[in-house]
Amino acid sequence: MTFTDSQAGVRSLETVQLTKRFGGVTAVDAATVTFQHGKVNALIGPNGSGKTTFFNCVTGMIKPDAGQVTYRGNDITRQPSHRIARAGIGRSFQLCRIFPRMTVLENMLVPVRATTLRAQLARSGSRDDIDRAREWMTRVGIEHLESTEARNLSYGQQKLLELAGVLMADPETIMLDEPAGGVNPALIGRISTLVRQLNREGKTFLIVEHNMDLVMSLSDHVIVFDRGRLIAEGPPAVVKTDRKVLEAYLGV
Template identity: 70%
Template sequence: MSLRTEGLAKAFGGVTAVDGATVEIREGAINGLIGPNGSGKTTFFNLVTGLIRPDAGRVLYKGKEITAWSPHRIAHAGLGRTFQLCRIFPRMTVLENMLVAVRRTRLRELLAGSRNAAEVERARHWLHRMGIEHLEHAEARHLSYGQQKLLELAAIFMGDPDLVLLDEPAGGVNPALIDRIVTLVRDLNAEGRTFLVVEHNMDVVMGMCDHVVVFDRGAPICEGTPETVQSDPRVLEAYLGV
């Protein structure tokens, strides 16, 4: 077991965003998390990664309860994530963004020119994997949105995560870049990384994921292979009202 939630719940005011969600993410697989808008997917991500605290339930990672852990501690334990809107430092260079992500280098030291040679080498390795190594000296704000997504993904791997949560990786990028991201995820999964992907692009989800969990109204209603969930009447009702 890589990640498991038990009875996870969160409400904002009188609106229940996640409602008793018990979910198990399959280790070594590319897991998909889908559902209609407002079904609780991003809130679920935020609960799992410690950005918000649940009202009830718990989160288990590698057999340990991490429900009350800080986002930094959770990331240090091997769980990384991206966001729907890229979180980068726009006025720092691509390489500086990578080095800050390590968290061993103090920002003040980095800006003063102090760099660890091993970390720089590791950063360049991941930039090369993403195909943006030629941009290492460019300020992040000058990158295209798709390139910023690749930078955010590269920065996550500076922490060497075992489980990576991707929030809308195909959102707002062109088809060629979507294909590159899908290929990267498959390659990294083949190397032993587990993924959990929230995505509205059903072609991407069904073509990339091994196992899919479907949310509706804050809770899972179906899970299985892409073929299984596509034909499940509960999924059709949630998406199409049929």
């Protein structure tokens, strides 16, 4: 991916010694991670290695027990999720977060940025929002489903809807938790093309993904977790052959 001069040296999302425990389990264990601004970053690791918990701590869904999260040099540790969203970080969920009985268009208009009910009522459904919603629906390829209730979409289409919803807030950084999980190959191809295009348009990505072909072909920088700890990072070709990574995955 191209890395323009204006983006060189820009600080992205960083964590220092980020830690989250659940009872006796340390899900994220003193993770110090730097993501690259303007790039496609992948976070990989075996099941239960703390990837989703890491995402949840970074985006304010849960509070870390220790450590810091900074975004572009600003401390965002323990800030409420709407503040983190406003700082420019959008995210999807491993399991879709959509309203099943609302139509696709209605789901798109659930404001991501508005923080009060009054602001939501004032915002939802303005001409401008509907136009933007249609643009993003077209971009992800679900415009023909505008009036369909979300529960009638295939799982892959629901993932595309969730991605389009994230894009409505125009985030500078987009965190995707297993965007290809449970999605058929044709839609995986579409998601992958979209990520590439959006990255070229300047969006930074942080992607948790199990599909190794997708990770290796899409990402510029790979970070590997095992039992809540960072065990390797670097370009995909380097990480792929790292001994610690092979051990974590293959148990050899």
